[in-house]
Amino acid sequence: MSITESLSIAISQALNHLYSINLLPGSIPLQETRRDFSGDYTLVVFPFVKQARKNPETLANEIGTHVIQHLDVIKNFNVVKGFLNFQVADTYWLQFVAEKAADARFGLAEAPVDAPPVVVEFSSPNTNKPLHLGHIRNNLLGWSVSRLIEAAGANVKKVNLVNDRGIHICKSMLAWLRFGNGETPESSHVKGDHLVGKYYVEFDKHYKQEVKQLVERGVEEEQAKKEAPLMVEAQQMLKRWEDGDKEVRALWEKMNSWVYAGFDQTYRRLGVAFDKVYYESQTYLLGKELVQKGLDMGVLFRKEDGSVWCDLTADGLDQKLLLRRDGTSVYMTQDLGTALLRHNEFGADRLIYVVGNEQDYHFKVLKLVLGKLGFDWADKVFHLSYGMVELPNGKMKSREGTVVDADDLIDEMERTAEEMSREHGKNDALSPEEQKHLYHILALGALKYFILKVDPTKNMLFNPAESIDFNGNTGPFIQYTHARIRSIVRKAEEGGLKTGFELQDEGLQLGEKERGVVKTLFALPATVKSAAAAYSPAMVANYAYELAKAFNSFYQDTPILREENLNLRRFRVTLCAFVATALKNTMDILGIEVPERM
């Protein structure tokens, strides 16, 4: 049992014994003592004052006295106003290090084999545009949240749903036919996804011109948007696609294959992969069947023009379109289908969708419609709604070309990593391949940490004019700390120092910074657990930073290999190796690799 659990029980018993207050150990609000006060764990006693009919100081003193009488590992306590600070005996911390330091998976729980899986959908790109910084956030979050939930002890299936069909794809296809002159990725030496993206922008440009001309001729803008020849033609193309027209399908397959080749390359660089990839072209028909079922059940209705709707006004929302008047399906139709498919296929415990907060409304509707269709598992659908990445002058928009391209950004980060490494000049002994790999993991470490350290639910800002940092609260800072520690441990091994240490030894005493490191290590499993519950890799990132900082501060003024007392030396090297493991495991949750040297 961990110290926090024992302490909670002891407090619970004290409250019961002294004041007949019944509170389960699990709901004792224990917190870590703030740095400026002495102690390790703090109980705020204000909430009990009324029931105990004591003033806060007396109350705290009585509880403290009761606890130290009944719990050996609590050495002492002090009271500041209503704050009761407990001090844990060093023997406990030393014991903890002795037990856990060699555990290579410290902080990572194992999932029960038969646990129903948690399905995490992320990435879900459109095949009409290359990936940009917004998608990077999605991919990194999706990957990291998956790892996080795994680390907290669940089976996770990572899935990707490629939006490979729809009116938007037809726009790119149409623009390519019209303005492309047969251009291919090979002919222009352009990544396929970028090439197709170019024609999507091209469509928008010409379409806007057409609308403008119509408006000048006196057509209402709303009307012009519908009647512009390019839009009409795109609609017709979609209809032909859904009807299985050979010519359209062939072009569609050709252009999509270009895009996939490009995506694969970017996914590899980002280090993300999936257990299963769905294609909307293969699932959207299921959605149409569901809509028919809904019509039969009478929970959906058809308008005069043939379009199908769901009336959500009773739920405080509007009417929602589910099938166009020409019978083609929309986003919602498809998502209904894939939700059902996924539920049936995995028997999932939770269906998590990593999708931006601009789609909050969509998921509200999705859950409501699933419920109306009679699926009792609708409440297993969880929209992990993350914030937008904004640029200094606003949101990124693919159609308007105001985006930070994913490939360009990674390229730039790798160049910066190389420059900085060369300046430091510590990696000259590495082979060219090793150097290249190092620059890559440093670049991605900086990028991933930059994104993941921010609370996922919040919008974040990226300023392209300021490059992403490599110093301070950054990925490379933690990677560097890891490399330094590994260097120490290697030297210890080379010098024949055995790992492990003798617990029963009077020379073995914890310095203040050392204790800080141990306490931080101790907090890892609980941190992973609460981070997973909050779907927040940011909490893990912050933890990794705290640990690295605590270690650096300790390392700065404490001798390790130069410590004369052999047992103390062995303890400190053990502690170093322990910290390295914890950093490696936390960074792994973030999808960040840590180097052995840098």
Add this chain to the structure above:
RNA sequence: GCUCCUGUAGUUCAAUGGAUAGAAUAGAGGUUUCCUAAACCUUUGAUCAGGGUUCGAUUCCCUGCGGGAGUACCA
């Protein structure tokens, strides 16, 4: 119009209703004959405004002001 999100140092981010609001960066100053200075140490600097609930509010509620998103027969 309606709905949702959001407002913390110059800037980018923290803070399960708890103690004196933390970091990083930028600014000022310091640390290397010694285990990796991408490090460490000192220091300047902030809760949009006004009410309310509470022993206690950055956090919860209301009003105002500012920013963003959604409300599409786009996805």
